[in-house]
Amino acid sequence: MRKLQEDNDAFGKQSVRKLARQGAQLQNIEIGDGNIKCFERTARKYGISFALKKDAAASPPKYIVFFKSKDVDMMTLAFSEFSHMTLKQSKGKPSILEKLARHKESFRAAASPAKHRKKSGHEL
Numbered sequence: 001m002r003k004l005q006e007d008n009d010a011f012g013k014q015s016v017r018k019l020a021r022q023g024a025q026l027q028n029i030e031i032g033d034g035n036i037k038c039f040e041r042t043a044r045k046y047g048i049s050f051a052l053k054k055d056a057a058a059s060p061p062k063y064i065v066f067f068k069s070k071d072v073d074m075m076t077l078a079f080s081e082f083s084h085m086t087l088k089q090s091k092g093k094p095s096i097l098e099k100l101a102r103h104k105e106s107f108r109a110a111a112s113p114a115k116h117r118k119k120s121g122h123e124l
Helices: 002-009 016-021 033-045 069-090 096-110
Strands: 012-014 026-032 049-055 062-068
Touching: 012 016, 012 033, 016 026, 016 049, 016 062, 026 033, 026 069, 033 062, 033 069, 062 069
Parallel strands: 012 049
Antiparallel strands: 026 062, 049 062
């Protein structure tokens, strides 16, 4: 009895089998490969029960997200926030690695060769 109650109360990332055992009708959407963690954070924020399945048949792998049909309204909110965050990231905010590479180049250009002085036979 407790096990059944725990399955119904669970939310967040789950297996498809566990999600189907909860007795609700399932719906799905597709998400690209690079956005999985961002989507998981957003879904947990809204308290959505979901399951991920990888679609290996597609050339860039895609993930199919299954969720309960009663969570459609919450899923719509979560997905709109997720898509807004994804668009915001892709608009032109440079990655940390790009910034680091730019700074390395500017420091190399600004640095002058070190001068070596000889003083009584010792190099400094």
